[in-house]
Amino acid sequence: xxxxxxxxxxxxxxxxxxxxxxxxxxxxxxxxxxxxxxxxxxxxxxxxxxxxxxxxxxxxxxxxxxxxxxxxxxxxxxxxxx
Numbered sequence: 001x002x003x004x005x006x007x008x009x010x011x012x013x014x015x016x017x018x019x020x021x022x023x024x025x026x027x028x029x030x031x032x033x034x035x036x037x038x039x040x041x042x043x044x045x046x047x048x049x050x051x052x053x054x055x056x057x058x059x060x061x062x063x064x065x066x067x068x069x070x071x072x073x074x075x076x077x078x079x080x081x082x
Contacts, residue, residue, distance in 0.1 A: 012069045020058050023066050024051060041065040 028048065031037035038045040050056040059070050063069055 001038060005062065014073065015068075017054075017058075020063070020068065021052065021054070023068070024048070024058070024062065028052070038067075 028037040035045040
């Protein structure tokens with residue numbers, strides 16, 4: 001991925017899981033309930049609950065519903081790290 005979007009994304013540090021949980025909590029509140037959010041996005045209420053309670057990691061379906069995507073990054077080691 002060498003597009004202009006990839007370069008722009010590299011300029012912004014990724015958010016942590018806390019951001020995802022907060023965004024999901026807000027989205028379920030806006031939907032009226034966890035069940036309503038789950039139904040709107042074709043997923044089970046148990047899955048939404050499991051993610052909110054950190055029993056499962058948020059997968060592609062929840063991330064897509066929140067307008068997010070997972071990014072994995074790598075950094076160069078400093079000379080002192082061997």
